Amino acid sequence: MPTVEIDGRKLEVEDGTTVIQAADRLGIEIPHYCWHPGLPIAGNCRMCLVDIEKSPKLQIACNTRVTDGMAVHTTNEKTRTAQKAVLEFLLINHPIDCPVCDQAGECKLQEYYMDYDRQRSRFPLPAKVHKKKAKPIGPLVMLDQERCVLCSRCVRFVDEVTHTSELAFYERGDHVELDLAPGKVLDNPYSGNVVDICPVGALTSRDFRFRARVWYLERTDSVCGACANGCNVELYHREGRIYRFQPRFNPAVNQYWMCDAGRLSYRDLQGEGRLAQPLVRGESAFVPSAWDAALHATGRRLSELARSHAPGAIGLILSAQSPNEEVYLLRRLAVQLGATVAAISWSPLDAYEDDFLIKADKNPNTQGLVLQGLAPDGAVDALIAAAARGELAALVLHRTDLTAWRDGDAVRAALERVPYLVVLDTDQRESAQFADTVLPIGTYAESDGTFTNQLRRVQRFRAAVPPPDEARPGWKALAELLSVVTGEPAFARAEAVFAALAAESAPFGGLSHESIGGEGRPAGEQSGR
Ligand code: SF4
Ligand code: SF4
Ligand code: FES
Numbered sequence: 292m293p294t295v296e297i298d299g300r301k302l303e304v305e306d307g308t309t310v311i312q313a314a315d316r317l318g319i320e321i322p323h324y325c326w327h328p329g330l331p332i333a334g335n336c337r338m339c340l341v342d343i344e345k346s347p348k349l350q351i352a353c354n355t356r357v358t359d360g361m362a363v364h365t366t367n368e369k370t371r372t373a374q375k376a377v378l379e380f381l382l383i384n385h386p387i388d389c390p391v392c393d394q395a396g397e398c399k400l401q402e403y404y405m406d407y408d409r410q411r412s413r414f415p416l417p418a419k420v421h422k423k424k425a426k427p428i429g430p431l432v433m434l435d436q437e438r439c440v441l442c443s444r445c446v447r448f449v450d451e452v453t454h455t456s457e458l459a460f461y462e463r464g465d466h467v468e469l470d471l472a473p474g475k476v477l478d479n480p481y482s483g484n485v486v487d488i489c490p491v492g493a494l495t496s497r498d499f500r501f502r503a504r505v506w507y508l509e510r511t512d513s514v515c516g517a518c519a520n521g522c523n524v525e526l527y528h529r530e531g532r533i534y535r536f537q538p539r540f541n542p543a544v545n546q547y548w549m550c551d552a553g554r555l556s557y558r559d560l561q562g563e564g565r566l567a568q569p570l571v572r573g574e575s576a577f578v579p580s581a582w583d584a585a586l587h588a589t590g591r592r593l594s595e596l597a598r599s600h601a602p603g604a605i606g607l608i609l610s611a612q613s614p615n616e617e618v619y620l621l622r623r624l625a626v627q628l629g630a631t632v633a634a635i636s637w638s639p640l641d642a643y644e645d646d647f648l649i650k651a652d653k654n655p656n657t658q659g660l661v662l663q664g665l666a667p668d669g670a671v672d673a674l675i676a677a678a679a680r681g682e683l684a685a686l687v688l689h690r691t692d693l694t695a696w697r698d699g700d701a702v703r704a705a706l707e708r709v710p711y712l713v714v715l716d717t718d719q720r721e722s723a724q725f726a727d728t729v730l731p732i733g734t735y736a737e738s739d740g741t742f743t744n745q746l747r748r749v750q751r752f753r754a755a756v757p758p759p760d761e762a763r764p765g766w767k768a769l770a771e772l773l774s775v776v777t778g779e780p781a782f783a784r785a786e787a788v789f790a791a792l793a794a795e796s797a798p799f800g801g802l803s804h805e806s807i808g809g810e811g812r813p814a815g816e817q818s819g820r
Contacts, residue, residue: 293359298366310352310363311339321365322374322403324381324490325442326353329547331451333443336381338403340373341365349373371407378408384420384465386437394492396505400440422468429457429477431551432486432494436468439493445469445485452548453647455479469493480649483554484547487537498555499535503527508534511755512809514742515549516612516735517556519652521744522549523810526557526736526755533557533736533756541810543748550649557736564719566731567760577729582761586768589713589728590775593628596684596711602629604682606674609689611636611654611667613765614740615749615799616785618656618663619792620769621689627776630687633670634660637696650745655735659743662798662814672697679705687713690732690765692720715768730772732765733758739785740766741807743814750811751804 294303297314304313309332314321324336334354341352344362349369364370381400389395422436446458446469457475460467471477477485486496508527515522515536522545524536536557538549569585570577580588597605607630609621618634625632636657644651660667675697677683686709693702699721706712706725714726723729735742737758743749758764766785774781782788786804793799798814806812 293357293361295357295359295361295363297363304357308357310341310343310350310355310357310361313357314352314363314365319365321352322399322407323353324399324440325444327444327447327488327547329452330444330447330488333447336440336442337377338374338381340370340377342367342369374403374407375410378403379410379413381440382408382412383414384437385440386419386421386424387416388435388438388492392438392492393495393500394438394489398492399490400438400492420465423470427497428471429482431483431497431554432477433497433500434469435493435495436470438491439469440491441467441469442490444488444490445494448485448488449477449479452484453479453481457482458485480550480552480643480645481548481647483551484538484549488547496535503529503534509755511753512539513736513752513755514655514744514750514811515553515556516655516742516752517553517559517653518550519650519654519657519745520545520648521655521742521748521750521811522553522648523750524549524553528736528755531756531759533561539809543810544744544746544750545648548648552643552649560734560736562718565759565762566716566719566723566729567762568731569761570726570729572727580728582763582771585728585730586771587775589730590772592711593685593687593713594776597628597630600684603631604684605630605686606677606683607632607687607689608671608674608691608693609634609660609665610691611652611657611660612690613660614656614735614738614742614752615659615663615792616740616766616788617689617769618659618665619788619796620766620773620782621687622663622665624687624769624773624776627773631670631674632665633674634665634667635671635691635693635696636660636667652745655742655744658745658747658814659741659749662743662747663792663796675702675705678709681708683709685709685711685713687715688722688726689715689769690717692716692722694721715765717762730768731758731760731762732768733762737762738764738766739804740764741789741804744811747798747814748811749799749802749807749814751807751809 321339323339325333332354339352340349342364426434428434457477511526513526523539523541527535569580571580605628636654638653642651712726713728714723715730736755770782
């Protein structure tokens, strides 16, 4: 294994490691535009030039492999002069757009100019070459050719990752411009990633641009809940509103990428129809209720019905939209009530999938249900049939709009025959119209918890924004309902619920929110299953 010295610090690295990677491991940033760890090396921007002892000329750090005994300088005068010169060159034809550019705050031209350049342009303003501005090139992406530094990251992404080749360079010299390939539009299922990897404001998101300055936004680590792949994401939010999803690197799940459907799925988390406070059926309409009153009335009524009926007279249906913690609490509730539990994992019949990230299962936690012994099967239909026959004393629906997922008329008729229907959901959906009690709960962006993805990797998400108005995180609502039924203290935190799950369920054994960390852990790893 070769040893390299960078800015006086020594490091042993594996054969094949490049200078930029070795420096990164030492915490030394070498400025770069074209290099991206998820793409093949292009070596065209020259921003990463470094001084390597015994080499007559400066070398690019992104495409120079470390050799034993190599000594590299990333901040000496030769390197600084080169960095300054490259930036001056890149900025010759750059428009004076910064005050109105939506990349401000995360633009590598702005940042490197301040860090490595800081000189006045010697190029006369009227002589700048002008190119097309604000050109939509796909449903998600806006192109500003003048801002492009020709790094080719986006071109390599569509050539090497999606293999769709919508983008290419045209013309020569300072007239080179990025554009769509003839007859093409950038609308592949992963098109939004080019916005993330463009180091400057040449490619911006048509969904996000001009909606918020990034320095006002907070970030929270999360997991996309729009399909079973569970891509790791960062939620950007401010004052309770989510503004965008961006992929978060996880080599075991999504590398650096995410799909467009997942990227836009943040909108579904804050739609217009959110349930905002507990509702209890009155004489002719729903009446808003305080949480404590609604929980106590619901818990007591379910307990009474359980006592006065044979086991199985209460049904409980939950969906694979429910995090592991909620599944656990619902199972505990079912044991207390002698209830029959049925799980549903619904996706459209024609749901899109591919051999990269996107899965046909549009639920984030189908495997979490399976690992807790609740494989989605015919039990839901059996419960609906029992309800239709008037055999159920009560039914609890958790994150489940049955009318949308099964034959609507049959389900409506069945729900009408349920004497006591409790619905816990995030949004006002049709099933809730038949309910006696509606408890408003948060989305996964509003709660701590975990999902188990299609590879049975348990992944953690964190509360980014609060639930609207009176709504509560799902685990909290269930923990309190369980407490009313059992008379025992309620779980105070989602971590404690997960700890109880891990203590009783072998696939989750040995795991905790803390040990799952930012990258997730395979279920069954500790227990050997
Ligand atoms: S548009 Fe952005 S990513 Fe594409 S070549 Fe230009 S600067 Fe690079
Ligand atoms: S592939 Fe699935 S989990 Fe990943 S971003 Fe898309 S919808 Fe979300
Ligand atoms: S990052 Fe090395 S040449 Fe562009």
